[in-house]
Amino acid sequence: MALIRDxxxxxxxAAIAEAVARLRAGHLxxxxxxxxxxxxxxxxxxxxxxxIFAAKGRPSDHPLIVHVGGATAAERDAAVAxxxxxxxxxxxxxxxxxxxxxxTLILPRRPGVAEAAAGGQPSIGLRCPAHPVAQxxxxxxxxxxxxxxxxxxxxRFGRVSPTQAAHVAAELGALSEAELLILDGGPCPVGxxxxxxxxxxxxxxxxxxxxxGRDALxxxxxxxxxxxxxxxxxxxxxxxxxxxxxxxxxxxxxxxxQTALDLLGAQAQALAVYHRSPLxxxxxxxxxxxxxxxxxxxxxxxxxxxxxxxxxxxxLIWVERPPADPTWDGVRDRxxxxxx
Numbered sequence: 085m086a087l088i089r090d091x092x093x094x095x096x097x098a099a100i101a102e103a104v105a106r107l108r109a110g111h112l113x114x115x116x117x118x119x120x121x122x123x124x125x126x127x128x129x130x131x132x133x134x135x136i137f138a139a140k141g142r143p144s145d146h147p148l149i150v151h152v153g154g155a156t157a158a159e160r161d162a163a164v165a166x167x168x169x170x171x172x173x174x175x176x177x178x179x180x181x182x183x184x185x186x187x188t189l190i191l192p193r194r195p196g197v198a199e200a201a202a203g204g205q206p207s208i209g210l211r212c213p214a215h216p217v218a219q220x221x222x223x224x225x226x227x228x229x230x231x232x233x234x235x236x237x238x239x240r241f242g243r244v245s246p247t248q249a250a251h252v253a254a255e256l257g258a259l260s261e262a263e264l265l266i267l268d269g270g271p272c273p274v275g276x277x278x279x280x281x282x283x284x285x286x287x288x289x290x291x292x293x294x295x296x297g298r299d300a301l302x303x304x305x306x307x308x309x310x311x312x313x314x315x316x317x318x319x320x321x322x323x324x325x326x327x328x329x330x331x332x333x334x335x336x337x338x339x340x341x342q343t344a345l346d347l348l349g350a351q352a353q354a355l356a357v358y359h360r361s362p363l364x365x366x367x368x369x370x371x372x373x374x375x376x377x378x379x380x381x382x383x384x385x386x387x388x389x390x391x392x393x394x395x396x397x398x399x400l401i402w403v404e405r406p407p408a409d410p411t412w413d414g415v416r417d418r419x420x421x422x423x424x
Contacts, residue, residue, distance in 0.1 A: 086257055086264040088249055090385040091116070091217045098269055100217075104224045106265050107132075107233070112139060113138045114238040114252045115221055116269030117213040119186045119277050119294070120245040120387065121252050122151065122235030126225075127167070133200040133234050139256060139264070142241040147203035147279070148234040149188050149211050149320055153222025160212055163351055166231045167208050169194045174305050175283040186216035186278040187296050190317055201234035207284050207317045216422055217269035237277065238266075244329050244390050244422070247272040251391060275384035276414050280319050281309070293413035295383055325424040327387070329357070329394035331401045333423040338363070346371065356393040359404040375404065379411040386415060390422065 091101035103113045110132040113124045123139060125132035127150045131137045137144045150167060154160035160183060164171060168191040171179075175189050190372055193199075193208040202208045210232075213219065225233065237245040239255040246252045249268035256264060279294030281301065290298055301309045312322070321327070336344070338361035345352065345365045353369035360375045373389060376382045393401050406412040 085261065086114075086253055086259050086266050087261040088253060088266045088268055091267040091269050096217070096220065098155055100220050100224050103221055103265055103267055104228050104230070107225060107230055108228055110135070111262070112136065112259070112264045113262060114216050114251070114256070114266040115218050115233070116267060116272060117151070117218045117235075118215045118272060118274045119213070120247050120272055120275070121238040121249065122233075123238035123256070123396070124151070124233040124235035125202045126230050127198045127232040127234040128199040128230070134235060136236065139259060140235060140236065140239070140241045142236065144200070145203045145318070145321060147205055147209060147318055148201045148236045149209040150198060150201055150232040151211050151213055151218065151222065151235050152232045153212060153219055155223065155227060159226070162189070163226070164210055165229050166209060167194060167198055168192060168407060172286070174288050174307060177305050178281065178283070178288075178301065179212070182296055183212040184219065185296065186214070186294055187211065188278045188280045188320075190261065190280065190282040190284055190291065190319060191312050192284050196235070196312075198232070203318060205317050208251050209280065209319060210348065211278055215272070218265055221267070242326055242328055244327055244394070245277060245387050247275050247387050251388070258289075261318050271388070273384065275388075276403070276418055277321050279414070280321075282316055284317065285315070289316055291314070291316055292321050293417045295380065297413060299410060321421075325367050326421040327418045328422045328424075329390050329401060331394050331398045333401045333419070335352070335403050335405045335419055335423050341402060341404060344402070354397060354399040355402065356398045356400070357402045358393065359390060361404060379406070379409070379415055382406070382412075383415050386418060403406075
């Protein structure tokens with residue numbers, strides 16, 4: 085069973101020191117970020133990175149995001165320069181505006197550096213997380229000579245991402261105490277993965293939406309952010325099917341949901357419905373769960389709610405389609421992939 089350490093209270097320094105020692109030795113540590121919990125290894129140790137792929141059941145050519153830290157912009161730039169062959173001006177602007185925060189930038193990779201974490205691609209995804217536990221761990225890693233942590237979400241590949249330490253234990257608890265240390269930093273305040281922007285081709289390209297939206301990116305840079313195309317590099321969380329619970333997810337509008345519930349009537353069972361609009365059912369076997377009306381709140385609870393609804397008694401999860409408003413792009417993306 086994986087080992088869990090409280091990284092918020094008086095024992096945080098000891099937990100961080102233990103985590104650094106494990107990372108230096110090539111082992112895995114689950115860490116909280118503001119988005120989701122990540123499964124981390126030293127990005128410059130290929131054998132350690134291979135343990136991430138094995139633990140998740142993730143294809144080795146599906147790249148990982150490398151997390152970097154630094155108390156100042158200069159320190160962050162130095163860490164980025166270790167992994168990136170170049171930092172285009174648009175990337176520098178985005179780093180200055182949104183780091184630390186839920187934004188990943190795809191940059192040209194320095195040859196011979198973090199090839200395993202990059203899935204063999206000539207580019208690499210870099211992010212500076214804002215969570216205080218992640219920041220403390222990265223600072224301690226830097227002092228110990230570890231410049232970046234490869235850290236995809238700490239769950240089995242394709243499954244619902246974890247936003248609490250208990251979710252990580254449920255996903256990866258088969259790993260032993262020697263194999264995995266989980267730093268408990270409380271619930272993740274953002275709740276869905278980072279926005280990913282490709283900065284390798286001059287024009288910024290949005291590869292994965294998140295809570296930093298296209299409008300915010302364009303205001304910061306003064307440049308139109310293009311849509312993903314066939315020339316885009318592979319990136320985390322962009323496969324058609326992802327973030328999926330065991331139960332089948334179906335997206336429907338409010339009228340479709342109510343019509344289906346009325347047709348099923350008292351015979352409905354093994355069904356959970358996650359919705360914003362008022363709904364009714366006569367079946368005692370249908371679980372109705374209200375979704376927040378605001379995108380930020382919905383993102384914060386999305387994965388935890390999918391996990392809660394995905395119990396042994398549930399075979400179907402119906403979800404009301406998010407609004408068309410751009411603020412919902414990140415939530416909509418995760419739900420569409422969960423339903424794919």
